[in-house]
Amino acid sequence: MPLFLRALPLSFQTYWRYLILLPFLAIAAFVFYVIGSFIPFVSYLVPAAVSAYCLLAGLRIALVARGHYKRPSNKQLIMASFVYAILLLVAKNVFGLVIWAGLQITAQFGMAVNDS
Numbered sequence: 001m002p003l004f005l006r007a008l009p010l011s012f013q014t015y016w017r018y019l020i021l022l023p024f025l026a027i028a029a030f031v032f033y034v035i036g037s038f039i040p041f042v043s044y045l046v047p048a049a050v051s052a053y054c055l056l057a058g059l060r061i062a063l064v065a066r067g068h069y070k071r072p073s074n075k076q077l078i079m080a081s082f083v084y085a086i087l088l089l090v091a092k093n094v095f096g097l098v099i100w101a102g103l104q105i106t107a108q109f110g111m112a113v114n115d116s
Contacts, residue, residue, distance in 0.1 A: 017061045025054050048085035049078075056080060 029050045036046040056077050064071065072080075106112075 017065060018058055021057060021061065025050075025057065029054070044089055045082070045085050048088050049081040052081040052084040052088075053077060 032046045032050050036043040060071055060077070
């Protein structure tokens with residue numbers, strides 16, 4: 001039997017559990033986005049952390065559906081989400097800096113980006 005057919009039952013077991021959790025995650029995400037819109041640093045960190053938390057919660061649900069019941073606490077998931085969000089923000093800024101530096105170097109040699 002192909003692997004994708006064997007994975008379908010696990011997908012459905014995970015999906016219905018995630019659907020139960022989804023409205024609560026949506027409400028929490030909305031609240032954090034509203035709070036984040038008023039505090040500048042939080043407006044960068046919280047959306048990334050909420051997305052990472054949704055990802056980690058979905059992975060935890062998949063593991064439970066698979067039969068692995070040793071689950072991390074919500075505190076551990078939230079801390080992992082914030083660490084992941086900080087790493088993403090740092091990586092985004094580093095890549096942006098590298099791109100900016102590359103454009104500056106090419107501009108020194110007389111090449112420019114065509115804006116039209």
